[in-house]
Amino acid sequence: MRLSTNETIIESNDIHLYYGKKEALKGISMEIQRNEITAMIGPSGCGKSTFLRTINRMNDLIPNVTITGQVKFQGEDIYSPNMDTVELRKKVGMVFQQPNPFPFSVFDNVAYGLRIAGMKDKKKIETIVVESLKKAAVWEDVKDKLHDSALALSGGQQQRVCIARVLAVEPEIILLDEPTSALDPVSSGKIENMLLSLKDQYTMIMVTHNMQQASRISDKTAFFLEGHLIEYGETRQIFTNPQKKETDDYISGRFG
Numbered sequence: 001m002r003l004s005t006n007e008t009i010i011e012s013n014d015i016h017l018y019y020g021k022k023e024a025l026k027g028i029s030m031e032i033q034r035n036e037i038t039a040m041i042g043p044s045g046c047g048k049s050t051f052l053r054t055i056n057r058m059n060d061l062i063p064n065v066t067i068t069g070q071v072k073f074q075g076e077d078i079y080s081p082n083m084d085t086v087e088l089r090k091k092v093g094m095v096f097q098q099p100n101p102f103p104f105s106v107f108d109n110v111a112y113g114l115r116i117a118g119m120k121d122k123k124k125i126e127t128i129v130v131e132s133l134k135k136a137a138v139w140e141d142v143k144d145k146l147h148d149s150a151l152a153l154s155g156g157q158q159q160r161v162c163i164a165r166v167l168a169v170e171p172e173i174i175l176l177d178e179p180t181s182a183l184d185p186v187s188s189g190k191i192e193n194m195l196l197s198l199k200d201q202y203t204m205i206m207v208t209h210n211m212q213q214a215s216r217i218s219d220k221t222a223f224f225l226e227g228h229l230i231e232y233g234e235t236r237q238i239f240t241n242p243q244k245k246e247t248d249d250y251i252s253g254r255f256g
């Protein structure tokens with residue numbers, strides 16, 4: 001088990017990102033600590049998801065995107081031409097707003113990344129699938145349905161299976177883009193508790209519109225506005241004693 005270390009795992013340096021001519025990120029510099037949950041908040045369109053996607057180069061898949069600046073993952077420039085993006089995305093996994101299981105069985109969803117990586121040992125695959133489902137707090141729900149379609153599960157169960165699918169390939173970082181916004185409060189609560197239980201082993205960076213959620217589970221909070229990082233610090237301080245007027249206005253509901 002890895003404990004909180006105060007070690008920087010991601011360092012972004014003056015990131016500018018353009019969709020065509022539109023500048024969506026206007027110079028984002030921030031350091032993210034290992035084994036912490038970092039929440040990204042801010043009004044719709046401020047660039048939270050765009051910034052999240054710069055951390056595993058998912059924006060590369062969008063046409064007409066230009067990025068300048070640097071993102072380092074464990075000290076290595078992820079935009080360097082030598083970077084293997086497939087390896088990067090294994091180390092920096094992603095969970096989306098809408099649960100997106102493949103139209104396969106629960107077992108095959110979680111085994112997918114292992115098989116793609118060439119793992120053949122059936123016992124080993126089975127052990128990792130079970131472990132991942134347990135870590136994602138969905139084992140009890142699916143242990144008797146491992147060979148049924150993942151699409152037959154509830155939305156909350158599907159999302160936890162998607163998290164198990166990410167965990168199976170042993171990421172260092174899990175990016176979560178509004179992972180509970182499509183779910184009911186009970187399912188959301190289960191996911192929040194599960195994320196907290198994973199904190200000792202993973203670093204999590206989560207976009208959320210739910211400020212109670214950010215304050216309940218994150219260690220640090222970053223407030224974005226119109227492509228700028230306005231304020232970033234300890235979650236408790238951001239929510240109780242923000243230093244910038246814009247942050248105060250946003251968290252007290254005066255805009256957004």
Ligand SMILES: Nc1ncnc2c1ncn2[C@@H]1O[C@H](COP(=O)(O)OP(=O)(O)OP(=O)(O)O)[C@@H](O)[C@H]1O
Pocket residue numbers: 019024042043044045046047048049050051062207
């Ligand atoms: N694929 C794209 N092509 C063109 N513009 C885009 C694309 N994705 C995002 N944008 C624009 O970039 C800006 C930032 O969008 P982004 O989705 O990062 O914001 P956000 O803060 O995550 O918003 P939300 O909370 O609504 O998800 C917005 O103006 C958006 O319209």
